[in-house]
Amino acid sequence: MDRGMNHLGKTPRQRKDKKPRNRRATSILTYWTLRYFLILFAALAIIAGGALYGIRETAMENRSRTAAMLGQEVADRVKNSDGTVHIPDNLNAILDERMGLFNMNLDVCLLVADPAGNALFTRPQMTEQQVEEKLDPNPRSGEPEYQLVRTPIMENGEEIGGVYISQFRKTPAYGSHELLVFAGLFSVIALSGWFTIYLLSRKLSRPIRRVAESARQIRNGNYDVELEVKTGERELLELVDSFRGMAGRLRQLEEWRELSLAGVTHELKTPVTSIKGLVMAVRDDVVIGEEAKEFLDIALQESNRMERMVADLLDYNAFSSGNVEVRRDRLDLKLLVSEIVYQWKLPHECDSIEIDYAFPDEMVYTTGDALRIQQIVVNLLNNGMQAAHPDRPLRLHIAISESDGRIDVEVADNGAGIEESDRDYIFDRFFRSEKKKRQTRGLGLGLTYSRLLAxxxxxELQLRSSGPSGTTFSLQLPM
Structure with a gap:
């Protein structure tokens, strides 16, 4: 038998990798109502126990006082002026009346004894042994089962006897009616508290359950969810509104993803198809001479365009995965921006582009990567050139300013501007407006990549303003 196998046929590695089963989750409604009821029941039980104990002790104290009053009255009735104890014939009748008035139970024992402890009167009738047990303050059984109240019979400052009243401690201090009322109140409070937390938990769990159901639909690919929840709680309302916004945003992103994938495929397929057709025309001698050379030049331009689009994809993916290093050099920003604009303008000398500058007189230094700043500024200049208005010559305005410990590099154009409906999405990857799709080819990664570099x-890279008179972008850098 293999040593790596146990008696169940599983290796230690298999036993170790086996994941424990998840416990079955309970709903908020069940979780909170059950625990609240248990806590409420325990708290009420403690309160009820303390209250019952207090009531019982108070009742026992009141009974002791009542017994002392009864004992004093009996003592006054049985003493004579000559210093002797005389039991009147109507004492039992008087006791019946007083016990009924004081609401004393029938298990109360009353004794009248002389100073030597001899019983002169007992109620009910008791033997001598029972009398001794009643008068013994320290019974053998430990804690006495009854409470003994002694009232001395005094005459001229001399004790001539005593009245003893014993009440059993096990005698309930409250009757069945009081117990029923107390139990009813206890039940009403417990059920009211439970019903209150049940309603609150139900009101809380309902919108959360609907949000969870909508999230499950989104996870399954259904982004068209209708989350209709009416609630007055601010936190729940914010949760529902945020979820609606998230669902709408995810739906837009999914639509953009599908459109972007189709757009990227189309943008890459178009130059490939064009190059293939142009090369085949030259190879098959469909065109010859200067026309063939022109076809090859067009194919070269298309291949360069496709190369730039692939480079954009590679740069974006490399930066998103954290594989692009950004330097931290001290740079003269005025000199750097001037060189970038000069180099960018060289291939566009014939395009009648006006460029004016608004730089401060003093030197402006920043910390950053010269190559990455060049990529950002060149991308903004290219966007300005692509947005040129057909009815007016292109004019670009480059400004550098300092404010709040930061440096702003503004690139403004006098082009046609960005549609208001597109301004919130221009920094999203693969986003291209319909107008730009018709005019130029690209993947919609320029501004996204530029913001990541900033x-x-x-x-930070922001859209400062845009309208029919032009667009202004702001590149903010640390001073």
Missing amino acids: RAQGG
């Missing part, structure tokens, strides 16, 4: 250097 944030990697501790800065």
